[in-house]
Amino acid sequence: MFRFRLDGSSGVPPYLQLVHQVRQSLLLGYLREGDQLPTVKDVASDLTINPNTVVKAYRQLEHEGLAGGRPGQGTFITGILTQSPHDASAALRLSLEQWFRDAERAGLSEDTVTALIAVVRHDMRKEKIG
Amino acid sequence: MTEVQALRAEGLGKRYGHIWGLRDCTFTIPAGSVVGLVGPNGAGKTTMLALTVGLLAPTEGHVEVFGEPSRAHTAGTLARVSYLAQDHPMYGSFTVADMLHLGASMNPAWDRPLAEQRVDTLGIPLKRKIKALSGGQQAQVALTMALAKRAPLMVLDEPVASLDPIARLDFMRDIMAAAADKAITVIIASHVISELERLCDWLLVLTEGRLQLAGPIDDLRAGHRLLTVPRQTADADLPGTVIARDDSDRHSTVLVAADPPPQHPQWVVEPVSFEQLVLAYLRRRSAPDLVPAQKAAIG
Numbered sequence: 065m066f067r068f069r070l071d072g073s074s075g076v077p078p079y080l081q082l083v084h085q086v087r088q089s090l091l092l093g094y095l096r097e098g099d100q101l102p103t104v105k106d107v108a109s110d111l112t113i114n115p116n117t118v119v120k121a122y123r124q125l126e127h128e129g130l131a132g133g134r135p136g137q138g139t140f141i142t143g144i145l146t147q148s149p150h151d152a153s154a155a156l157r158l159s160l161e162q163w164f165r166d167a168e169r170a171g172l173s174e175d176t177v178t179a180l181i182a183v184v185r186h187d188m189r190k191e192k193i194g
Numbered sequence: 195m196t197e198v199q200a201l202r203a204e205g206l207g208k209r210y211g212h213i214w215g216l217r218d219c220t221f222t223i224p225a226g227s228v229v230g231l232v233g234p235n236g237a238g239k240t241t242m243l244a245l246t247v248g249l250l251a252p253t254e255g256h257v258e259v260f261g262e263p264s265r266a267h268t269a270g271t272l273a274r275v276s277y278l279a280q281d282h283p284m285y286g287s288f289t290v291a292d293m294l295h296l297g298a299s300m301n302p303a304w305d306r307p308l309a310e311q312r313v314d315t316l317g318i319p320l321k322r323k324i325k326a327l328s329g330g331q332q333a334q335v336a337l338t339m340a341l342a343k344r345a346p347l348m349v350l351d352e353p354v355a356s357l358d359p360i361a362r363l364d365f366m367r368d369i370m371a372a373a374a375d376k377a378i379t380v381i382i383a384s385h386v387i388s389e390l391e392r393l394c395d396w397l398l399v400l401t402e403g404r405l406q407l408a409g410p411i412d413d414l415r416a417g418h419r420l421l422t423v424p425r426q427t428a429d430a431d432l433p434g435t436v437i438a439r440d441d442s443d444r445h446s447t448v449l450v451a452a453d454p455p456p457q458h459p460q461w462v463v464e465p466v467s468f469e470q471l472v473l474a475y476l477r478r479r480s481a482p483d484l485v486p487a488q489k490a491a492i493g
Contacts, residue, residue, distance in 0.1 A: 072388060072392065077468075105371055105375055108370040108373065108374040109367045109370055112363055112367045113392040114228045114370065114393055115374035116226065116228065116373075120412075186462065
């Protein structure tokens with residue numbers, strides 16, 4: 065059975081963390097169509113989290129067409145994530161890795177890299193607005 | 195479709211002598227919520243809980259539990275609320291078995307198998323007297339009583355203060371399991387903000403006897419943003435309401451309540467974490483005419 069985890073310090077709302085984990089596991093092939101997700105009660109007591117958070121995450125997954133409830137049985141994976149964004153992300157990942165290696169070779173510290181990414185993002189957002 | 199309201203408070207206030215312990219509290223909480231009640235010592239948390247469960251009478255306003263006044267005190271209304279006080283009071287000379295027997299005789303919906311099984315799992319001897327138990331064990335017996343009552347509303351006043359980290363996790367786990375199983379409404383007053391994010395979906399922030407913030411946590415987070423702006427930006431030029439502001443030499447970090455989230459080419463706009471949100475409201479000053487209320491003795 066699939067198991068969720070929770071990162072208390074990530075700042076991402078708990079229900080989104082659960083949704084992300086299912087999406088990620090689908091992309092990586094850890095979850096497949098027909099797999100059963102743990103019951104709301106099991107997740108709530110397993111992670112010591114509010115059951116409504118789990119309900120909300122499952123509802124979001126249903127809304128995205130990734131999971132569905134079967135009355136009296138539980139929640140099951142019903143969808144697969146399309147491969148095209150996955151392919152694109154694989155290519156992007158490669159070029160990003162190359163970029164990080166270049167940055168390291170150029171002697172940029174981790175903080176500088178993070179700041180650089182934030183600045184570029186910020187400027188691009190500015191372009192869109194301006 | 196009308197949503198069932200577990201709690202509805204309107205203009206709720208309580209005065210101790212000439213000092214207001216709580217004032218002007220208006221909020222509604224839908225059934226099935228798990229509510230975190232946060233506030234510094236003396237903010238009125240215990241007063242609010244005691245008003246909710248009907249141990250105190252309001253000086254002004256009123257509070258309803260599942261549509262009936264909290265102090266109706268009929269058998270029906272009493273059976274609907276389970277209250278675990280801060281010091282989890284029990285009869286020291288009673289044995290654990292006596293306490294459970296008392297619970298069974300006084301509560302119509304008493305879940306005897308649950309009570310006996312829980313005490314057994316925790317390894318608490320039935321024949322031992324309450325006063326001979328450790329603080330943590332006493333808290334566990336008190337929680338067992340509160341759970342076995344099978345009330346649709348459970349009110350917990352700083353329930354885990356006396357427990358070690360593992361015990362408090364187990365304690366909260368049982369409450370979350372009960373919430374999932376029976377769809378009960380839970381109110382937890384606590385100082386452990388980091389813990390509340392995972393436990394609660396509703397938040398009440400109380401300071402100096404006033405309600406500062408109330409609502410579903412996801413909505414509250416969506417309605418607030420953390421902005422990094424140039425230092426000279428005046429509060430008046432910022433969108434929404436400024437909740438907290440921290441100025442450094444060239445820039446300022448500002449927490450604003452603004453929906454929809456603001457956008458500005460010169461600002462960095464970020465989502466706010468649960469802890470940032472709660473701390474900002476805890477530090478916020480309330481109306482200047484209010485005298486800070488001291489924690490009042492109840493009962």
